[in-house]
Amino acid sequence: MEIEDIKSIGVIGAGVMGSGIAQVLARTGYHVVLVDISEELLKKALEKIEKGPFGLMRLVEKGKLTEEEVKNIMERIHPTININEVEDCDFIIEAVPESPELKKEIFKKLDSICKEECIFASNTSSILITDLASAVERKEKVIGMHWFNPAPVMKLIEVVRGALTSDETYNLTVRLAEKCGKTPVEAKDTPGFFTTRFILILTNEAVRMFERGIAGIKEIDTMAKLGFGFPMGPFELMDLVGLDTILHISNYIYNETGEEIFKPPITLKKLVLSGYIGNKKIKMGSKGGWYDYYKPEK
Numbered sequence: 001m002e003i004e005d006i007k008s009i010g011v012i013g014a015g016v017m018g019s020g021i022a023q024v025l026a027r028t029g030y031h032v033v034l035v036d037i038s039e040e041l042l043k044k045a046l047e048k049i050e051k052g053p054f055g056l057m058r059l060v061e062k063g064k065l066t067e068e069e070v071k072n073i074m075e076r077i078h079p080t081i082n083i084n085e086v087e088d089c090d091f092i093i094e095a096v097p098e099s100p101e102l103k104k105e106i107f108k109k110l111d112s113i114c115k116e117e118c119i120f121a122s123n124t125s126s127i128l129i130t131d132l133a134s135a136v137e138r139k140e141k142v143i144g145m146h147w148f149n150p151a152p153v154m155k156l157i158e159v160v161r162g163a164l165t166s167d168e169t170y171n172l173t174v175r176l177a178e179k180c181g182k183t184p185v186e187a188k189d190t191p192g193f194f195t196t197r198f199i200l201i202l203t204n205e206a207v208r209m210f211e212r213g214i215a216g217i218k219e220i221d222t223m224a225k226l227g228f229g230f231p232m233g234p235f236e237l238m239d240l241v242g243l244d245t246i247l248h249i250s251n252y253i254y255n256e257t258g259e260e261i262f263k264p265p266i267t268l269k270k271l272v273l274s275g276y277i278g279n280k281k282i283k284m285g286s287k288g289g290w291y292d293y294y295k296p297e298k
């Protein structure tokens, strides 16, 4: 298969990442089949793609797109709760929650319905691609395509080769990332690849410094922004991504590698157990994040 042969792309999961990925693909000109488990979630995803903070209408306001173009992009996205509708897709990107069991179950189902040449990419932040590939026959067509949040804005895509990923699959995925205006970087298949390992070391160390009384939450965030030019501090980042997600990924990498540096800090666990899973997840029942529990002045 050549990059020109890819016309239709299936995106499984229309949450934070799947909706952003679908937006980028449709804007690039692809026909997108966007799958989730309820009509309500799909409706929310389409609203976000059109009118969200990183949505298409923002680009109209900035004069980068016309309303007519937005209409055409939206028409290229076909939302559905029936996963069988991806059967004619040339490429699939799964962006369901970070569970090896769920992702493998979905890949297995896709393996039985998709055409032989279709490539299966996973947006996982940490799970071994070789593990996900073990669920399907087409192991040479399974790859990691790790986008960053918010997908319409962030330029990086980490491309992860599993043990049996073919050169053809790798090259096509790199070309697809480039066609979407992104910069692909190659990663080895190891828990957390290299981008998630990097960010977890920062967030875990930030929490440990706070636990040991070395510095406060606000001071650490201020240091990251004003001292090192990060767009946000590690505590603000955890509040945005979700403390539950950080804990989950940290546990996965620690359990897989045994490396102490990835051991989740106890304070992070305590906050998650108490319902503080981040200030961006309040609609999902979160009581807030680091700043809400410890109340340092912002």
Ligand SMILES: NC(=O)c1ccc[n+]([C@@H]2O[C@H](COP(=O)([O-])OP(=O)(O)OC[C@H]3O[C@@H](n4cnc5c(N)ncnc54)[C@H](O)[C@@H]3O)[C@@H](O)[C@H]2O)c1
Binding pocket: 012, 013, 014, 015, 016, 017, 018, 035, 036, 037, 041, 094, 095, 096, 097, 098, 099, 106, 123, 124, 125, 126, 146, 147, 148, 149, 241
């Ligand atoms: N949030 C981030 O900052 C971020 C960044 C990079 C990568 N990721 C990775 O992307 C993936 C998705 O993360 P997210 O933050 O978008 O999660 P999310 O919870 O926002 O979205 C997941 C979506 O998948 C849907 N879903 C669940 N089961 C499904 C099924 N059987 N079929 C179809 N859809 C199903 C859910 O209803 C939900 O809408 C994870 O693997 C995560 O590690 C997340």
